[in-house]
Amino acid sequence: MSEKLTSVGLDVGTTSTQMILSELEIENRAGSFAVPELSIEGRRILYRSPVHFTPLLGQDRVDARALRMIVDAEYAAAGITKAQVDTGAIIITGETSRKENARAVLEALSDYAGDFVVATAGPDLESVLAAKGAGAVAYSEQSGKTVLHMDIGGGTSNLSLIQDGKIMSTSCLNIGGRLVKISPEGQLTYVSPVLDGIFPKHPGDYVNQAEIRQLAETLAQVLEMAAGLREKTQLLTALTTEGIATPACALARNDSTDFVISFSGGVADCIETEHPWLAFGDMGPELGQAIRCGRLCRGNYRLGAETIRATVIGAGCHSAQLSGSTVFHQNMAFPLKDLPVVRRPEQLAQLDSPGVLALEGPPRPGYRGIQTLAEALAGVFGDSPVLIAAEQDMAKALGQALALRLGRDAPILCIDRVRLTEGSYLDVGTPLGPAFPVVVKTLILNT
Amino acid sequence: MNKEELTAMVAEILQGLGREPAVKAADYRNTAPEPSKTDCGYADGDFVPDVTALDLRKLYLVDAPADGEKFKKMKLKTPARLGCGKAGPRYKTLTMLRFRADHAAAQDAVFSEVDTEFAKENDLLPTKTRCDSKDEYLTRPDLGRCFDEHNAKAIAGVIDTPPRVQLVVGDGLSSAAITANAMDCLAAIRDGLKLKGIDTGKAIFVKYCRVGAGDAIGDITGCELVCMLVGERPGLVTDKSMSAYITYKPRTGVSESSRTVVSNIHAQGTPAVEAGAYVAELIDTILKRKVSGVGLHLEEAK
Numbered sequence: 112m113s114e115k116l117t118s119v120g121l122d123v124g125t126t127s128t129q130m131i132l133s134e135l136e137i138e139n140r141a142g143s144f145a146v147p148e149l150s151i152e153g154r155r156i157l158y159r160s161p162v163h164f165t166p167l168l169g170q171d172r173v174d175a176r177a178l179r180m181i182v183d184a185e186y187a188a189a190g191i192t193k194a195q196v197d198t199g200a201i202i203i204t205g206e207t208s209r210k211e212n213a214r215a216v217l218e219a220l221s222d223y224a225g226d227f228v229v230a231t232a233g234p235d236l237e238s239v240l241a242a243k244g245a246g247a248v249a250y251s252e253q254s255g256k257t258v259l260h261m262d263i264g265g266g267t268s269n270l271s272l273i274q275d276g277k278i279m280s281t282s283c284l285n286i287g288g289r290l291v292k293i294s295p296e297g298q299l300t301y302v303s304p305v306l307d308g309i310f311p312k313h314p315g316d317y318v319n320q321a322e323i324r325q326l327a328e329t330l331a332q333v334l335e336m337a338a339g340l341r342e343k344t345q346l347l348t349a350l351t352t353e354g355i356a357t358p359a360c361a362l363a364r365n366d367s368t369d370f371v372i373s374f375s376g377g378v379a380d381c382i383e384t385e386h387p388w389l390a391f392g393d394m395g396p397e398l399g400q401a402i403r404c405g406r407l408c409r410g411n412y413r414l415g416a417e418t419i420r421a422t423v424i425g426a427g428c429h430s431a432q433l434s435g436s437t438v439f440h441q442n443m444a445f446p447l448k449d450l451p452v453v454r455r456p457e458q459l460a461q462l463d464s465p466g467v468l469a470l471e472g473p474p475r476p477g478y479r480g481i482q483t484l485a486e487a488l489a490g491v492f493g494d495s496p497v498l499i500a501a502e503q504d505m506a507k508a509l510g511q512a513l514a515l516r517l518g519r520d521a522p523i524l525c526i527d528r529v530r531l532t533e534g535s536y537l538d539v540g541t542p543l544g545p546a547f548p549v550v551v552k553t554l555i556l557n558t
Numbered sequence: 559m560n561k562e563e564l565t566a567m568v569a570e571i572l573q574g575l576g577r578e579p580a581v582k583a584a585d586y587r588n589t590a591p592e593p594s595k596t597d598c599g600y601a602d603g604d605f606v607p608d609v610t611a612l613d614l615r616k617l618y619l620v621d622a623p624a625d626g627e628k629f630k631k632m633k634l635k636t637p638a639r640l641g642c643g644k645a646g647p648r649y650k651t652l653t654m655l656r657f658r659a660d661h662a663a664a665q666d667a668v669f670s671e672v673d674t675e676f677a678k679e680n681d682l683l684p685t686k687t688r689c690d691s692k693d694e695y696l697t698r699p700d701l702g703r704c705f706d707e708h709n710a711k712a713i714a715g716v717i718d719t720p721p722r723v724q725l726v727v728g729d730g731l732s733s734a735a736i737t738a739n740a741m742d743c744l745a746a747i748r749d750g751l752k753l754k755g756i757d758t759g760k761a762i763f764v765k766y767c768r769v770g771a772g773d774a775i776g777d778i779t780g781c782e783l784v785c786m787l788v789g790e791r792p793g794l795v796t797d798k799s800m801s802a803y804i805t806y807k808p809r810t811g812v813s814e815s816s817r818t819v820v821s822n823i824h825a826q827g828t829p830a831v832e833a834g835a836y837v838a839e840l841i842d843t844i845l846k847r848k849v850s851g852v853g854l855h856l857e858e859a860k
Binding site: 505511 | 628631741742745746749750752753801819820821822825827828829830831832833834835836838839855
């Protein structure tokens, strides 16, 4: 069996907006004489949009109408209609995601991509998508090296620490190429509020290259702190995005040949290529050079296979995964969106909407184990649909056991081989043969 | 049981489960490592009380490797005997002993018999094919596919009305596989079928069983479908792998291509309970389509 999914990725960043269209190939990896085991085996990019400037109204509101026009035009250019899209992600990233109208923008666009598209803005997810889209995860997996990936965009830098192809931790810093904007005459037109106390200039002031270079060096040093290459100061804490813990990246050490720093994002294009300092009307070229001359590039470093498009490719090609291929569902309508994830049954009652209970184990439960689990879980969902995501291969048996207890009319969904952490959200698409496409979102916009 | 008690019970169950290495959807392989809390715990020269207790995925015996750590990481993905090192042109003693131990376990699985109490304890109807010994079973496949009059009568006596689904457990080539997996799998199949409104009567245990014995059972009972759980020919990786053979309209003489098989049911493959749930759904599909085996694939490709 080989099926194809059409996936769209849309990244609305602080600076740029991009879209890609890709095709995910689903194959059954198990032999004909075994229980099926579907997985995404191939990812092919069918269309890449040009890099658009994100349309803004003033400094801090995304122009939803103009954005919609861009997307309209890109769908037309790619030759697809809304109905042809199966999955994918619209991701509003960086500073833009904190803009007050981000949710309105998401709503304006969410009808756009079939019935299974995640609209999200979590920095954790953005880090993951950028690391995958840039090829850093694949590089780590193939080489066995530890990779610290930095996606340095317009407003934020998303960091991921990757070991053996697994993302161990992520973090987000308020460092990017467009924290200041400069007119061709060298006059500041914008200074991001995150630079308060770091950069003494204001919009309207004139700046020279040396002053911007100095700011760039300060910011590059903060990235070095995040990488564990420099003593931490409170600047690192100040520039780490609210709510995100200090990165575990500190365990990265640049003195081993097994450790590589990789870069993507718009600023990555300014590391090995020197541009005139005002080439883009921002500090990107200077930040790129400050990184190149600093400690980050003193050891092993590499540019991602994708740079400025890393996040959008991640969103288009890597946001969806497949559940296990033996699952159970009855009386459920798909897709399901934004299901809050809890790890303890008593937390279900505290939610305003139906939640998913994530089960870690047990590994290879026996029949008795499944029955005990079903007996205990049958009551905890109350009047809400029974939604369970297990890590171990047991969803079908557990679902059947629950259905026998709750009746054939009870709404039940049991999936497995999905790992969910507390506080994440889950989207479940319409089933693909025996499996479900799922998207795990680590954070969504605060309403 | 009130709500608080339930909550406490669930919490207890979940806590008791322990943290196991996560297996992400996309990373799953049938050869997923058998989770173990400790490393293989063997250092060169150690006394090993039981060579079969060492985890082959972690046992790395190469002397002075260029990059042993990376090899070990790759080795976690396969139970194959790689990275064994050598003593001159030969295997090391440990490798040799382990190979012979695994080979012996495989032979034992074939030659040992399922406990005589097994059928009784699990409420199965005990029967035997025309074979009278393991040697005869191995040398005369034809006799492993049919019953003598006595056994046929016993089956006909208990299963007197033609059932839709007849469940059968056969020792096949691995008694160990049946002891380890059959009852868990059978219970899950029964549950799954019950959910579909399909009742299953008494299941039959067949000693010295070949897959074709299911056809003879079809002749005797007149059932619409036979699902047989049978021990697979053991290998050096596991001696406990079981298959489920599902045959629609099983009658002596049906073609082998009319069977649907689900193989690799064991702890490191598809867990028995999950496989059972899957098999139940498969049986339901086969009953609806009225065809199994290659015909089912053709039907589904339409």
